[in-house]
Amino acid sequence: MSITTAGEIMNLSASLMNDTDKQVYTYQKQLPYLKMALRELTEMLELADVPVTRKTSTILAIPIGMTTVGYATNPALPPSLIQLENVYESSQATSGFNRITPLDSIPGYLLGTINSSFGVFAWKDNFINLPESNRLNYLMIEYIGSLFGNLVDENSVIGINNGESFLHYRTAGLCAQFIGENKERADELNSDAVAAYDRTMGIETKARQTQFTRRRPFRSSWSHR
Numbered sequence: 001m002s003i004t005t006a007g008e009i010m011n012l013s014a015s016l017m018n019d020t021d022k023q024v025y026t027y028q029k030q031l032p033y034l035k036m037a038l039r040e041l042t043e044m045l046e047l048a049d050v051p052v053t054r055k056t057s058t059i060l061a062i063p064i065g066m067t068t069v070g071y072a073t074n075p076a077l078p079p080s081l082i083q084l085e086n087v088y089e090s091s092q093a094t095s096g097f098n099r100i101t102p103l104d105s106i107p108g109y110l111l112g113t114i115n116s117s118f119g120v121f122a123w124k125d126n127f128i129n130l131p132e133s134n135r136l137n138y139l140m141i142e143y144i145g146s147l148f149g150n151l152v153d154e155n156s157v158i159g160i161n162n163g164e165s166f167l168h169y170r171t172a173g174l175c176a177q178f179i180g181e182n183k184e185r186a187d188e189l190n191s192d193a194v195a196a197y198d199r200t201m202g203i204e205t206k207a208r209q210t211q212f213t214r215r216r217p218f219r220s221s222w223s224h225r
Contacts, residue, residue: 003156003159004157004158004164005068005155005156005157005159006027006031006034006151006153006155006158006159007027007154007155007194008158008187009034009073009130009158009167009168010022010025010027010030010031010034010171011165012018012168013025013030013034013168013172013175014030014032014165014172015173016168016172017170017175017180017185020090022144024179024180025106025175029175029179030035030171030175031151031153031154032176033102033171033174033179034151034167034171035138035151036174037166037167037170037171037174037193038054038151038158040078040170041163041166041167041170041197042146042148045119045163046082046144046199048064048201053107053144053145054085054142054143054144054145055076055080055142055143055144055145055221056140056141056142056143057081057140057142057143058078059093059138059139059140060075060138060139060140060141061075061093061137061138062075062130062133062136062137062138062139064133064134064135064136066120067129067130067132068071068127068128068129068130068133069127069130069139070126070127070128070185071126073093077128077141078124078143078144078145080146081143081144081145082143082144082145082146083140083143083144084123084128084143084211085098085100085141085142085143085144086099086141087102087128087139087140087141087211088100088116088120088139088141089118089119089137089138089139089140090137090140091116091135091136091137091138091169092119092138093138097138097140098172100118100119100120100143100154101119101120102121102122102124103119103120103121103125104122104124105122105129106120106121106122106126106129106130106131107120110131111131112132112173113132114132114133114134115131115133115134116133116135117133118130118131118133118137119138119203123220127142139149148160155198159220160216163197164202165192165196165199165200166193166196166197168196169185169189169190169193169196170189170190170193171172171195172189173186173187173188173189173190174186176189181220188193
């Protein structure tokens with residue numbers, strides 16, 4: 001994953017609109033549109049199930065008696081978590097993790113019953129709900145996460161893999177449409193953004209192609225008389 005700043009994206013975006021010195025398309029004016037472009041790219045990559053969006057949390061130490069884990073609890077859910085996938089538990093912090101069963105809610109027979117392990121969990125209202133345990137347990141979470149942090153200014157760092165070209169063109173396209181009010185130019189830039197995204201997905205597809213199929217020679221299925 002390469003390290004790119006918001007300013008580097010916006011520099012090229014301004015150049016695409018013939019404003020390399022950013023006299024019109026300043027960082028301040030471009031930033032909201034870069035955020036929109038980032039949100040679009042994130043959603044498209046999530047829909048395409050690109051592995052870069054799949055993440056694993058740090059190990060969470062769940063103290064005795066704790067039954068809910070949320071974004072503001074201690075320990076807390078990863079702030080980048082968008083969609084929960086799997087939850088694993090262990091009595092040790094470094095090994096022995098086993099997947100626990102997801103349920104719609106914690107069964108009534110487990111309420112008021114204290115066990116040494118969780119065994120099940122329920123994801124509800126942005127909380128992981130757990131049965132009560134009488135020992136310290138450890139959780140590890142697999143999830144779909146947000147790719148990019150909060151952009152504050154041109155110095156904000158964007159961690160991105162093969163998506164810079166899309167951001168250059170799409171940010172410029174949005175700026176041309178909503179700042180410059182130049183629909184023709186915006187359409188051209190947005191078309192370039194689509195092509196850039198297609199190239200990105202082509203690179204991703206090639207990276208996934210680790211299995212090869214041997215094809216039969218042409219006409220090999222024909223019978224000979």
